[in-house]
Amino acid sequence: MQSGYTPQKGDFTFLHRQDLSTDTNFASQSYWKGVFVHFFHNRRAVTGLVIVLLILFFSLFGPVMNSFGYRDIVQYRNENNKRVVAKGIAPQIPALHRLFTGEELEGNFSEYTFLFGTDDLGRDLWTRTWYGARVSLLIAFVTIIIDMMIGMSYGLISGYFGGMVDNVMQRFVEIANSIPRLVIVSVLAIFMPKGMGLVIVALLLTEWIGMSKIARAEMLKIKEQEYVLASRTLGAGNGHIIFKEILPNTIGPIITQVMFSIPTAIFTEAFLSFVGVGIVLPQCSVGTLIEDGFNNITTLPYQILPPILVLALLMLGFNFIGDGLREALAPKLEDM
């Protein structure tokens, strides 16, 4: 039935943005905003974030805070033109010492500030510690990001296609997963020179497996959902569906896994360097610094403390962030 009415010009008016009323009391929250809020309400997660950011800050700017380079030996020539080297000096801050005791420090380097002391060769440990932290963090970030990309693609493809493809790919993962990491490292040590490259390749070969498992599990959960079907109906190809439609929805658990993998990578690097197949001189990392400290522990016991603390705090920080993210991404009812 037709009403013979034709719309008039004055029937509709433009509504301006300020006239719109939205319900602010019960506004719906976007997923990521919820995660964000949840994460920052978690005291532990924030502590972890602060720790990691502090170490990151010092590893970037710590080495330039004083005038010593990481491989420079602190020394000067005295009036007899003899070399005086700052070997094995305990942590000292002359200004504070003067303030509290009213006396000057003794020794040849009484006016120098060594926050962490110097090592047996006379290198400043403050600079070396943060430089080492920088190397360790760099290795960890680079390898884990590459591993994330490899593992994610592998897991998503395996889960998406299923069937024969999945079967073959999972058998491969099973075999790769049952080779102990140490065996991989030892075989690599045969083929590669010791050094940073060995550490990076060893990490690349082992860490992607965990990521691929998580990505595959997420894919299996998601791939039957309607929006995937809708996308396919509209003619999207497999590549588009996997990487453009599904990948963004699996990113949460994968980021959590990254947060747990980074401390593993730092740990592995420290361990390999300690054993002697990792970072080589004159470069240093947290692992080599701990090794140096251990070698001098009976004479310079303070030397081992800074790298150990940095390592432990990094582990702590990343684990806290990981825990916080996991809770924020999949909040349980009781935590709400």
Place this chain on the structure above:
Amino acid sequence: MAKYVCKRIGMAILTLLIITFLLFFLVRIMPGNPFPSERMSAEQIANKRAEMGLDDPILVQFVRYMSGVLRGDFGKGTSLYNGAPIKTVLSSAISNSFRIGGIAILLGTAVGLILGITAALHRGRFLDSFCTVFSILGVCVPSYVFLIFLQYNFSFRIPFFPYFFDPSRFLFSSVIPSLSLSLFTMSTIARFTRNEMVEVFDSDYVRLAESKGMYGRNLVMKHVLRNALIPIVTVLAPLVVDLLTGALVVEKIYGINGIGKLMVDAIAGEGIDYNYVLALGILYSALYIGIMLIVDLLYGVLDPRIRVSAKEGDA
């Protein structure tokens, strides 16, 4: 069930064979030759190669090597221990490592379980936070750092324990390495036990048991712990392998002649000893795969649901 077990065992053996072959192949194609070439003429090397069968096809070599391995014969080292038979070196190393690792596992699991259960029973109170802090500490600090700490304080500053491992006083000198090795296991188990038990305590069937009048030890032992234990077994498995084999740095620092130290010597020394790398690689992989297999089967025993689903899978 029997079919499931056979399938799992078959898979494990196949995987191990593939890994062994890969290792063997990689070690054989590596650059250089296993003899000190400056001291031998080309002819001598050729003779030696023929004598050792290095010119045969790789599959023939592999079968020959494997038949030796099955009889416990791993050949001889190329640079370590003056070419002594690997078998004798390895067997003493295994016994050292396994004894220390074994103590660490027992200690870590026992104390970890006690800590975890205590924390779960006192949820939200002081003991719970204490256990949490302890387990965080144990996970964040590597075992060798604990070892250095213990060694420095209780062997160097207070010379009570020996500074290095002393095989003649086995138990006494394994206190420090076992303790430092067990801390990681301890804290992981404690954290897991606590979380699992808390989850089980909140489950419906425990609530049902409680409403039927069960309480106290009976409830905890029969209903909570048994169900909480299942996931713990899976966490324990990799830890066991790590402890039996991966006490690398600890063994190096404390001077224990175990497999870890052997591995470090084999890869980090001046020359890399390929035969040791190969033998240890096979050993590590076999242990790893074996323990994973045991855990899988144990899981079926502990969790009836898996038994059932395996049966259905067969049908």
